[in-house]
Amino acid sequence: MSTIPPAPAFKPFNLALIQLGQIGADKAANLKHARDMIRRAAGGESLGVGGGAQGKPDLIVLPECFNSPYGHVHFPVYAENIGFNRGEKYDVEASESESVRMLSEAAKTEGVWLLGGSIPERNLPDGKLYNTSTVYSPRGELVATHRKVHLFDIDIPGKITFKESEALSAGSSINYFDTEFARVGLGICYDVRFPELAMILARKGCQVLIYPGAFNLTTGPLNWELLQRARAVDNQVYFSMCSPARDLTAGYHAWGHSMVVDPMGSKLVEAGDGEAIVHTRIDPKTFHDTRAGIPVTVQRRFDVYPDVSKGS
Numbered sequence: 135m136s137t138i139p140p141a142p143a144f145k146p147f148n149l150a151l152i153q154l155g156q157i158g159a160d161k162a163a164n165l166k167h168a169r170d171m172i173r174r175a176a177g178g179e180s181l182g183v184g185g186g187a188q189g190k191p192d193l194i195v196l197p198e199c200f201n202s203p204y205g206h207v208h209f210p211v212y213a214e215n216i217g218f219n220r221g222e223k224y225d226v227e228a229s230e231s232e233s234v235r236m237l238s239e240a241a242k243t244e245g246v247w248l249l250g251g252s253i254p255e256r257n258l259p260d261g262k263l264y265n266t267s268t269v270y271s272p273r274g275e276l277v278a279t280h281r282k283v284h285l286f287d288i289d290i291p292g293k294i295t296f297k298e299s300e301a302l303s304a305g306s307s308i309n310y311f312d313t314e315f316a317r318v319g320l321g322i323c324y325d326v327r328f329p330e331l332a333m334i335l336a337r338k339g340c341q342v343l344i345y346p347g348a349f350n351l352t353t354g355p356l357n358w359e360l361l362q363r364a365r366a367v368d369n370q371v372y373f374s375m376c377s378p379a380r381d382l383t384a385g386y387h388a389w390g391h392s393m394v395v396d397p398m399g400s401k402l403v404e405a406g407d408g409e410a411i412v413h414t415r416i417d418p419k420t421f422h423d424t425r426a427g428i429p430v431t432v433q434r435r436f437d438v439y440p441d442v443s444k445g446s
């Protein structure tokens with residue numbers, strides 16, 4: 135039996151993605167720059183390719199690993215203790231995490247929902263490290279976290295070898311948060327390659343899925359957009375990923391191209407590869423029209439594939 139409360143009624147809202155640049159070795163500088171970009175996004179400013187200003191955003195998103203260079207050697211150095219336990223009240227001001235304190239202050243001061251990309255997290259009880267997203271309400275409360283479930287371990291000879299598992303442990307829960315305008319499902323980057331996660335989030339009532347991410351120059355060109363449009367269409371949800379800006383002087387070269395895709399698979403907005411703030415309006419009409427016109431959400435044949443979860 136389901137214990138999940140019904141999703142909030144889906145209402146129109148403004149979404150802004152910050153394709154953050156200048157992510158370097160100096161964590162304090164990374165946090166200061168991110169704070170400044172949140173202020174600019176909250177003021178409705180658009181920057182770089184993509185643009186599309188819609189006025190003040192209701193929800194702002196940062197990229198994966200926004201406070202640290204991306205790489206397994208960096209994670210232990212930049213990791214912070216968050217100590218969030220779902221269901222328990224979290225005292226942000228007493229948080230040991232300087233990133234959490236900054237993000238909470240930013241959400242509260244700017245009066246926006248804030249999906250704070252992800253940061254390396256050190257879980258104190260067992261010392262394990264995770265790649266973790268944190269989410270803040272406009273009152274500055276930390277309302278949700280998501281630990282990357284599928285670690286980015288790939289080896290494409292001559293192109294890219296990356297092993298997050300050399301430093302990180304994988305999360306093992308499915309996470310979303312409720313706002314006054316939508317239920318938003320969470321994933322991080324490589325999680326997008328696993329349709330099961332998006333499918334279950336959608337079946338838990340999420341109308342919008344947002345994954346901070348950082349694809350690379352090998353897989354980005356063919357897979358970044360394709361995967362987002364696939365997850366959007368197969369679940370009939372809005373789908374978005376927010377990347378860091380590309381920096382060819384960094385150890386890891388992010389693909390960029392932060393984007394938002396609607397439930398029919400149309401791209402609403404797309405950044406280039408440089409630093410950018412892009413905005414779009416999320417319209418529930420497209421969501422409802424898509425589900426009414428192509429009613430796959432009520433045509434599933436769980437009698438034929440009973441081993442596939444019904445999610446909620």
Ligand SMILES: NC(=O)CCC(=O)C(=O)O
Nearest residue numbers: 286323324348349350353
């Ligand atoms: N940060 C990541 O998880 C990268 C994932 C990626 O590039 C991919 O191709 O998948």
